[in-house]
Amino acid sequence: MELTRRKLLALGSSTFALAGLASLPAFASLTDHAVAALTGGADLGEGAITLTAPEIAENGNTVPIAFDAPGAAEVTLFADGNPVPNVATFKFGPLSASRSASTRIRLATTQNVVAIAKMEDGSFQIAKANVKVTIGGCGG
């Protein structure tokens, strides 16, 4: 039988432990293209964005993600394992007191959430967080 994601989730209702599929195609290259399009290939600095995400998602359908990027004019979020990696772009005007936001996103599988900030000086910053999507495990 061919195991689709839908079947996998359906089967899950009868088992105590099961997984995100490891064999889903990688969408990372889509994200690379999207990031390149956004930055025009500019160098990406690190350290200016604080990206907060759970290590393991409690529910892959609604994963809380937050960022704080002082000095950012806009921040774009990508989920590099989703079929469509672009999640959202947040724009901040010069009078924005805080350049931060939080939202919830759907993650298809274990993947990186990537935040790209375009800073007010035109430079770019990146932050990544790996979020595991699993339904397995047995507590101690």
Next chain:
Amino acid sequence: MISRRDFLQVGMAASAIVGASGFGNWARLAAQQSLTQDQLLEFETFGNVSLIHVTDIHAQLKPIYFREPSENIGVGSNKGAVPHVTGAKFRSLYGIEDGSPSHYALSSGDFASLAKGYGRVGGLDRVATVIKSIRADRPDAILLDGGDTWHGSYTCYKTAGQDMVNVMNALNPDAMTFHWEFTLGSERVNEIVENLPFAALGQNIFDVEWDEPTELFPPYKMFERGGTKVAVIGQAFPYMPIANPGWMFPEYAFGIRDENMQAMVDEVRAEGAECVVVLSHNGFDVDKKMATIVDGIDVILSGHTHDALPEPVLSGKTIIVPSGSNGKFVSRVDLDIRNGQLLGYRHKLIPVFSDVIEPDAEVAALIDEQRAPYLEDMSEVIGKTDSLLYRRGNFNGTWDDLICDALISERDAEIALSPGVRWGPSLIPGQDITREDIFNVTSMTYGKAYRSEMTGEFLKVVLEDVADNIFNPDPYYQQGGDMVRTGGLGYRIDVNQSQGNRISNMTLLKSGEAIDPARSYMIAGWASVNEGTEGPQIWDVVESHIRKLGTVTTQENNSVEVVGA
């Protein structure tokens, strides 16, 4: 903060216990031991504040046998580091003599023989005696319960945790954190917590809708003791909705949340805490990592992974104190806190030998009162065991082999799956198996035994997923617990590979044939985290199987080949 020098000056807990020698003759030597309560409780009071830590009691009100694991593999940077050292290597690391009380209490090897000599461990009436003795030295000692308290026995199941609440309240704790408690369902948990006479802490217990802290579970509590201020921050089990059924407590979210932990540490320091203690249900390796990320924690009292170590482990500037499970140990940590900082400490992991430590009469009576309505039913003898029945270990234990056999024969399945939980006392050869003993290793609020078809391919996905929750090299992606136990299925596992690449050579043991990814297999299992699971309760399945066997004799299980340990 603690210097390396302070750390090394700490005496080993085991030093207060009389050792024995002479390999291979444990039982006789053990019988000659003259271990006394005074020796077990001996402690030179130190500094100005005492912490008392109990954790992962799993509702064991009465003394039990509990065999420590012989297999506890560490991965990544924790390979070969404690607590991932077992048996003879563990004893050699800590200078524990073979056959000594510390050997029996802390490590595996010759367990059945030593158990006959040293007897049972734990019992909350004995734990009460230990706590009272510490309070006699230090009346304002802070008693902290690391959670997994309201789960794991016949009476706890029947009373939805009330037996444990009643007995623990009599011990008068100062604070508690949580894990299995939530499997009582959020309504019941809320009801108990609203009436608890002590703090229910969890900086990582959040409201799921708004991702905000809850009012019922404050992050910390400040204690003014010994002329100083000590903050205790709670850390509940981070992966509750994943490792346990999230539908039973849908209003709550958890996670490690170390950024919020840092914020809480900073907040309590600003409020004048001179010492910061984290009461944690993270599991040992997660605590060790968290201590290197969050600044300003002095002590982590560590639970969840059931490790018992005779001395604290230093991680960054934080000491981590793991205190075992099932009521087998009580940790005492005396702290010298002066001039805004922790200057030193003294620690002892006190093993609760139940034949040596006098039961506290009041608590003993309270325990019997909880048990009385159920005593007749749970004392019924179902069978007998000729073999040691135990659970702890990364891959299989004889209790799980027996449970898997029961699932295969009672549920007419080809393959059985049993959760790799770490709770569940042991039985030694010659013991009767009572209904209570079966509940001790199976009791839970989602114990229905399912039966369903899975393809070989899907079965591999299940094994890979669980393996990654245990052997991911980053502790923050580990959930604690052990590998799912399999019956009727053999496999090879390379623990150092990545997810999807650890499991190979899956074999249907009955026929010796390789598992066919495309074929469907009939699987029986229990402890599904999914709502609406149907089937008989696992304890009824196991009871029926044992009744038919009469006497249980377990075989050596070599069905899992482990590589890279």
